[in-house]
Amino acid sequence: MSSSTPWVTDSWFSSPWNYLPEAIGDLHLPTSLRVHDVTLRDGEQQAGVVFTADDKLRIAELLASAGIHRIEAGLPAVSPSDEEAVRRIVAAGFDSEIYVFSRCMVDDVKLAVDCGATGVVMEVPSSHHLIQKGYRWPVERAIELAVEATTFAGDHGLKVTFFPIDATRASIVEYLDMMEKVATDGHLDAVALVDTFGVLSPHAVGYFVRQTRERLGVPMETHFHMDFGMGVANTILAVTEGVEVIQTSVTGLGERSGNTPTEETILALLTMYGLDTGIKTERFTAISREVMAMAGIRQPPNRAIVGERLFQVESGIIATWVKNVGDDVTEAFPFRPELVGQAAPEIVLGKGSGADSVVVWLERNGIEVPGADAVLEILARVKARSLEAKRLLDNDEFLECVSGVLG
Numbered sequence: 001m002s003s004s005t006p007w008v009t010d011s012w013f014s015s016p017w018n019y020l021p022e023a024i025g026d027l028h029l030p031t032s033l034r035v036h037d038v039t040l041r042d043g044e045q046q047a048g049v050v051f052t053a054d055d056k057l058r059i060a061e062l063l064a065s066a067g068i069h070r071i072e073a074g075l076p077a078v079s080p081s082d083e084e085a086v087r088r089i090v091a092a093g094f095d096s097e098i099y100v101f102s103r104c105m106v107d108d109v110k111l112a113v114d115c116g117a118t119g120v121v122m123e124v125p126s127s128h129h130l131i132q133k134g135y136r137w138p139v140e141r142a143i144e145l146a147v148e149a150t151t152f153a154g155d156h157g158l159k160v161t162f163f164p165i166d167a168t169r170a171s172i173v174e175y176l177d178m179m180e181k182v183a184t185d186g187h188l189d190a191v192a193l194v195d196t197f198g199v200l201s202p203h204a205v206g207y208f209v210r211q212t213r214e215r216l217g218v219p220m221e222t223h224f225h226m227d228f229g230m231g232v233a234n235t236i237l238a239v240t241e242g243v244e245v246i247q248t249s250v251t252g253l254g255e256r257s258g259n260t261p262t263e264e265t266i267l268a269l270l271t272m273y274g275l276d277t278g279i280k281t282e283r284f285t286a287i288s289r290e291v292m293a294m295a296g297i298r299q300p301p302n303r304a305i306v307g308e309r310l311f312q313v314e315s316g317i318i319a320t321w322v323k324n325v326g327d328d329v330t331e332a333f334p335f336r337p338e339l340v341g342q343a344a345p346e347i348v349l350g351k352g353s354g355a356d357s358v359v360v361w362l363e364r365n366g367i368e369v370p371g372a373d374a375v376l377e378i379l380a381r382v383k384a385r386s387l388e389a390k391r392l393l394d395n396d397e398f399l400e401c402v403s404g405v406l407g
Contacts, residue, residue, distance in 0.1 A: 007272075028241055057092065064095055066287060099117060120159070150182060154187030198231060223247040271335060313347050329345060350391070
C-alpha cells in the first residue's frame with residue numbers, strides 16, 4: 001500500500017475522499033484488530049444449517065489457515081457432537097485462539113474448562129423486558145447467574161467475554177448498571193457490544209461504544225446482526241471508535257438474516273481505512289464456497305466479495321471498459337479478483353451485451369471480426385436469443401448466432 005495514495009494500489013481502487021483529513025480527523029482506529037469468528041456457533045443457528053463434528057473441524061482448519069485470530073468452536077453443552085467438535089478443534093493445535101460459547105451456568109463453564117478452551121463468551125439477557133418476558137426470570141436472577149458463572153470462569157483461567165443479549169433494546173441505564181454489577185462482583189476481561197436483533201442505527205454506534213467504555217473501562221468487542229443490513233457499517237463504525245475485536249461469520253451465516261459477514265468487513269477496513277488485519281483475503285472465496293456447501297446454502301450470484309458472478313460482465317458499456325483497460329482491472333472494478341480469490345473478469349453474452357462483447361467472443365473463437373454492420377446484426381441475434389431463453393448464452397449458442405449472419 002502506498003502511504004501517499006492508500007486509496008489506490010495494485011490491488012484496489014477506493015475513494016480518495018476516505019482519507020481526507022476532513023473525513024477522518026475524528027476517527028480513533030485501533031493499532032491492531034482481531035477477528036473472532038462465530039460461524040461454528042451462531043452461524044449454525046441459521047435455520048436449516050447443520051454442521052457435523054467433521055464439518056466443524058474442517059471449517060476451523062479453513063479459518064485458521066486464513067489467519068483468523070479467534071475461533072468460537074461452539075457451545076459444547078448443546079450436544080455430544082458439539083462437545084466432540086470443540087475437543088477436536090482444541091486438540092488440532094491451530095494458531096487461532098479457541099473460544100467456546102456458554103450460558104451463565106457453572107456447569108457450562110466447567111465443560112469449557114474441561115475441553116481446554118482458551119476463553120469463553122458468556123451470555124445472559126440484559127434488557128429487562130426480555131429477561132421478564134422471554135425467560136420469565138426476575139432481573140436479579142440474571143445478575144446472580146452472571147456473577148457466579150463469570151467468577152468461576154475467571155478463577156479457572158478462562159478469558160471471559162461477557163455477552164449481554166439484546167443490549168441495544170435495553171435502556172442505557174439498565175444495560176450499564178447490569179454490566180457494572182457483573183464487572184464489579186463477577187469477572188470479565190471484555191464486554192461484547194451485542195446488537196442481537198440488528199436494530200442499532202449507525203448514528204448510535206459511537207454512543208454505545210463511548211458509554212460502555214466510560215462506565216466499564218474494559219476492552220470491547222462487536223457482535224452485530226444484519227436484520228436491517230447495518231452489521232458491516234456498524235462494526236466498522238465501532239472500530240473507528242477504537243474497538244479492537246470484531247465478531248463476524250463466513251459470508252454472514254447466522255440467526256435470522258445473519259451475522260456481520262467477515263469478507264465484506266475485512267475488505268472494507270483494508271481498502272477504505274487502510275487497516276490491515278493480517279487476514280489472508282485471497283482465501284475468502286474458496287472458504288465461503290466450501291462452508292456454504294457444507295451448510296447447504298446457496299448465495300446470490302452477485303453477493304459482495306464472494307458471489308460466483310461478481311466478475312462476470314454482461315453490460316455492453318462495462319464490457320467496453322473491461323476490453324479497453326486490459327490488466328488495469330481496478331478501472332472497471334473496485335478491487336482485483338485475485339485479492340479475494342476470484343477468477344479473472346469475464347465478458348459474458350446476454351440481452352444487455354454490446355458490440356464490443358461480440359468482438360471479444362469472435363476473437364475468443366478465432367473468428368475474423370467482420371464489419372460493424374455484421375457485428376451489430378450478430379449482436380441483435382444474441383439479444384433476441386437471450387431474451388427468449390431469459391439467461392446468458394453459451395458458446396454454442398453464440399456460434400449459431402454468428403452462423404446465421406456470416407454463414
